[in-house]
Amino acid sequence: xxxxxxxxxxxxxxxxxxxxxxxxxxxxxxxxxxxxxxxxxxxxxxxxxxxxxxxxxxxxxxxxxxxxxxxxxxxxxxxxxxxxxxxxxxxxxxxxxxxxxxxxxxxxxxxxxxxxxxxxxxxxxxxxxxxxxxxxxxxxxxxxxxxxxxxxxxxxxxxxxxxxxxxxxxxxxxxxxxxxxxxxxxxxxxxxxxxxxxxxxxxxxxxxxxxxxxxxxxxxxxxxxxxxxxxxxxxxxxxxxxxxxxxxxxxxxxxxxxxxxxxxxxxxxxxxxxxxxxxxxxxxxxxxxxxxxxxxxxxxxxxxxxxxxxxxxxxxxxxxxxxxxxxxxxxxxxxxxxxxxxxxxxxxxxxxxxxxxxxxxxxxxxxxxxxxxxxxxxxxxxxxxxxxxxxxxxxxxxxxxxxxxxxxxxxx
Numbered sequence: 001x002x003x004x005x006x007x008x009x010x011x012x013x014x015x016x017x018x019x020x021x022x023x024x025x026x027x028x029x030x031x032x033x034x035x036x037x038x039x040x041x042x043x044x045x046x047x048x049x050x051x052x053x054x055x056x057x058x059x060x061x062x063x064x065x066x067x068x069x070x071x072x073x074x075x076x077x078x079x080x081x082x083x084x085x086x087x088x089x090x091x092x093x094x095x096x097x098x099x100x101x102x103x104x105x106x107x108x109x110x111x112x113x114x115x116x117x118x119x120x121x122x123x124x125x126x127x128x129x130x131x132x133x134x135x136x137x138x139x140x141x142x143x144x145x146x147x148x149x150x151x152x153x154x155x156x157x158x159x160x161x162x163x164x165x166x167x168x169x170x171x172x173x174x175x176x177x178x179x180x181x182x183x184x185x186x187x188x189x190x191x192x193x194x195x196x197x198x199x200x201x202x203x204x205x206x207x208x209x210x211x212x213x214x215x216x217x218x219x220x221x222x223x224x225x226x227x228x229x230x231x232x233x234x235x236x237x238x239x240x241x242x243x244x245x246x247x248x249x250x251x252x253x254x255x256x257x258x259x260x261x262x263x264x265x266x267x268x269x270x271x272x273x274x275x276x277x278x279x280x281x282x283x284x285x286x287x288x289x290x291x292x293x294x295x296x297x298x299x300x301x302x303x304x305x306x307x308x309x310x311x312x313x314x315x316x317x318x319x320x321x322x323x324x325x326x327x328x329x330x331x332x333x334x335x336x337x338x339x340x341x342x343x344x345x346x347x348x349x350x351x352x353x354x355x356x357x358x359x360x361x362x363x364x365x366x367x368x369x370x371x372x373x374x375x376x377x378x379x380x381x382x383x384x385x386x387x388x389x390x391x392x393x394x395x396x397x398x399x400x401x402x403x404x405x406x407x408x409x410x411x412x
Contacts, residue, residue, distance in 0.1 A: 037094075037109050037117060038131070044096040045103055051091050057084035064095050064105050066122060073126060081128040082110075082118045095122075114201040115193075137191040137204055141401050146184040150177060163190065165253050166206045170220045170234050172248035173373075175213050178256060186211045187401040189394070210398045221394050223387045225379060233376075237395055239384045245374040246313075247291040247337060249280055250321055250357050251344065257281035257354055260367035276365045277322065277356040284353045286344040288321055288328075290335040291357075291368075299331050306348025309341050319368075322356040323348050 034041040047064070057078070061071050078084050087093075087110060096107040108120040115135060121127045142163070144153040150164045167186065168177045191204040208221045220234040220242055234242045258279035294313035298320075301307050307324035325345025329335060346353050359368035379387065 037107075037119065039096065039107065041096070043099065044106070045099050046094055046096055048092065048094045051087050051089050051093065053089055055087070055089070057087055060093065061105075061108070061122070065103075066105055074120060074122060077126040078118070078120045078128040081130050082112075084110075086112075088112070114199060115195055133195040135201070136194045136197070138194055139189065139191050139207075141187070141189055141397075143187045143401050143403050144185065145403070146180050147182060150180060150186075160192075160203050162203045163188065163206065166190075166203070167209060167211070169252065170206060170209060170242060171211060171218060173244045174218050174220075174242055175211060176369075181214060184211070184213050185403070187398050187403075189397065189401075208394050208398055210401075219395060219398070221391050223390060225383065235379075235387060235391070237391060239379070239387050239391075241376045241378060243376040245292055245337075245376055246317075246319075246368070247289070248369070250288050250291050250319075250355055251280045251282050251286055252289075254280040254282040254286070257352070260369070277320075277358040278368060279354045279356050281352065281354040282344045284325055284344055284346065287340050288324065288342045288344060288355050290337060290339045290341050291319055292317070293336045294319075294334070296329045296331055296333045296335060296341075299327050299329055299333075302348065304349045306350065307342065307345065308348075311335065311341075316362055318360040320358040320360075322358070323350045323354060 031042060051060070057075060058071050061074065066074070075084060092111045094109040095105050096109070098104040098106055105122045108122055110118045110120075112118070114133075116130065116132050119129045119131065142157065142159055144157050144159075146153055147156075150167065151161060154161055154164050167188070171177070187210040188206050189208045190206040193201045193204050195201055206220075206222075209219070211218045211220070219237045221237070222232050222234055225231055225233050236242060256278060258275060260275060260278050262274045262276075290311055292311075292313045294311040294317075296309060297312045297318075298308070298310035305322045307327050308320060308322045309324070309327055309329060310318060310320045312318045321342065323345055324342040324347060326343045328340050328342045335341060344353050344355055350356075357368065359366055359371070361371060378384075
């Protein structure tokens with residue numbers, strides 16, 4: 001019995017010795033791998049800085065142990081991809097040096113914006129490459145009630161002012177955003193663009209919206225109508241296209257400074273004179289777009305009109321755009337709805353920067369904001385059936401958005 005007991009004790013001692021922690025050098029933590037710009041930065045000595053006043057691409061390289069004629073050769077290679085003369089004050093750059101005792105500069109990285117970056121090899125195998133970071137889309141829900149204006153409501157909710165412009169474009173032919181009323185309200189589902197997981201780089205677009213105007217509900221739900229060309233359009237809950245054959249405004253992000261008025265007193269002339277156009281005010285240089293597809297029949301200059309463009313859309317409709325700083329199209333050129341045709345200016349008889357937008361129907365000038373215009377071509381029944389199926393859960397999501405909440409975030 002005693003022998004068995006001793007044997008059992010010996011086994012326990014041996015077992016406990018085996019489980020005892022091993023003595024020796026403490027275990028080292030693995031170095032966290034840092035990857036950026038397609039490189040493992042752990043393998044380099046990294047120097048980060050921003051472009052300062054007086055810096056040029058050449059002087060930055062010179063300050064980091066590179067000299068002529070090597071700098072000249074690097075510049076010649078880099079400018080094939082990016083004009084290095086355009087590096088701007090305040091923009092970040094990084095130089096990757098070898099980790100040996102020589103600390104040889106190997107890679108130059110310049111970031112002109114939050115998404116793009118330029119890589120330039122600084123060693124013997126000269127090359128340059130322009131790349132972009134992966135952009136992630138994050139979905140948000142937002143809502144608001146109009147107290148004075150849409151832009152002020154967006155500001156109160158700490159939402160991007162670009163959302164106001166997006167909404168006014170989507171509902172251009174459904175709601176007059178210059179005449180919103182107190183108590184009108186909206187709900188939207190939109191996506192923002194992010195890089196490096198958490199850095200916001202801008203609005204992507206609104207995917208669906210609900211707008212209540214004068215107690216009337218208006219839905220706008222995005223649907224891809226042409227997958228080959230990546231064309232999306234907005235439809236209401238019944239599958240009716242919100243777009244019209246004509247855009248409501250030839251300028252994005254503008255305001256109406258003067259409406260079509262047959263009895264308007266024109267300040268420039270100092271007397272009552274019919275104003276047969278609608279003036280959209282915007283800063284000089286703002287792009288002007290064709291409100292519908294058609295052929296440019298005039299691209300010219302007169303003393304009154306200044307630089308102007310006339311587009312014939314079909315046998316019924318024509319449009320004209322006056323006082324441009326620059327004309328971007330030529331006579332005989334075909335343009336599509338939304339194409340660039342010129343920029344806002346002050347040429348001709350005008351007292352401020354704007355485009356005077358004129359509209360003809362059957363040879364007579366009319367008010368485009370009051371004239372009933374043709375709707376966009378309806379979608380096929382097959383596509384409409386697909387849309388109605390797609391629309392139901394999106395509409396339910398819009399309807400379920402709780403009011404008086406700034407936003408809810410979702411990862412797409």
